[in-house]
Amino acid sequence: MTDVENAWDRYQGAKTALLTSLSSEFNTPPPILSLAPSERLFYRENAHRSVQNMSAFCQRIQTTIDELHHFKQAMTHYIRQATLSLVPISAIPFEILRSIFAYAVDGPGDANSILQLSHVSRTWRTVALETSELFTHADWNHWNVALVHLWNEKAKHHPLSITIDATTFRALFYTKGHAQIETEKKRAFHAALPRCASLSLTIEGPKTSDIQTPIFHPIPMFAPRCTRLQDLSITYTGGLLSLDLSGFTTVKHLHLHRVIEAFTREMEIESFVCATDATGFFYDTLRFLPHLRSLSICQLVVDVVLAGTSIVHLDALERLEIRQLPQARATVLLLLLAQMKTPNVEHLTLNGLSLSKVEESRFWRQVVSTTLSSGSLSKR
Structure with missing residues (x-):
C-alpha cells in the first residue's frame, strides 16, 4: 500500500470516528433543566469530555x-524532477543544436548536401537560418525558404558564402514602397552577414536613364556588417545607369574596381558617386566608366591624380x-x-x-594667382 493510500485511510478513519462521536453524544440534547442538581453535574462533566x-478529533x-x-508537495516536486524539461529551440546552445540539427531535417543524411528547409517545422527553420554557424553557403534566391549548405562537423569552420x-529579395534593399519580406529570412540574413566572406548579388535595375536618381543601394547596406567579406561579385540584368557607393566605407579592401568592371559589361554607367576613401582605386575604377556624364568624388590625392x-x-x-577638397589641392583640379x-x-x-562659368573663371584665376605666388605650381 502506498503512502498516499495510508494517508487517505487515516483521514477517513478520523472523519468516521468524529461523526460517530457527535451522533451518539450530541444528536439528542440532554434535558439538563429537568434534571436534579446532582445529575446536572454528571452531564456537565460528560459534555466537557x-x-x-471533539477538539482532539x-x-x-x-x-x-x-x-x-x-505529501502532495513532495510528489509534485518528484514529478517535476522526473519530467524532461521543455525549452524553446532558440535557447538550445549551439554545441547541442549542431549535433541534433542533422536529425531534425528529413532529408539526405550527408551533412554537406544542400537541403531545402521548407519541409522542416517553422521553429527549426528559423533557428537554422538564424544560426549561421550551421552552414557555409546560403542561397536566398528562393522566395519561400533559403537553401543552405549545411555545416560539416568534421571539417574546419569555413567562411560563409x-x-x-x-x-526577389528587394525588401532588404528598398524599404519604402515595397512589400515587407518574411521576418525570419530578414533576421537570418542580418545574422549571417558578419561572417560572410563571399557575396554574390544579382540585380535587375530599373529601365531609366535618370542620372539624378540614386538607384543602387545594396552595397552601403552590406558594408558595416560584412566584416570578413573578401569576394564580392555583382551581376546586372537591366538598364541600371546610376551607381552610388557613397555609403560604402571599406571599398579599398574589397577590390571594387573588379565589381565595377563587371557592371559595365552589361550597360553604360552614366552617373557615379564614389565612396569617401575610394582614392586608392580611383584610377582602376574610372577607366571602366568611359561614358560618365556625372561624377561625384571626394578629395583627390595628388600623387594618384x-x-x-x-x-x-x-x-x-x-x-x-x-x-x-582642401584649398591646397585645388591645383590638382x-x-x-x-x-x-x-x-x-x-x-x-x-x-x-556650385560654380557658374563666370564664377569658375574667377575661381581659377584666384587659384592660379595663389598657386604661382606660393610657388607650389612651379614645384609640380
Missing part, C-alpha cells in the same frame, strides 16, 4: 490534512562634384581640367558650392 474529544483531521498537503537575387588617372579621358563628363581632351564640364560643385 465530549467537547475535548479536529486536531487529528487537521494533522491528516497537513500530512496530505506535504551568400548568393542573393535582389529582384598626377600618376595618370583616366579622368582626363572622360570626354562625356558634364557634371563634376568634388567633396572635402586645375591640372585635371586643363588636360581634358574635351572640357565639357558645365556644372562644377566644390565642397557643396
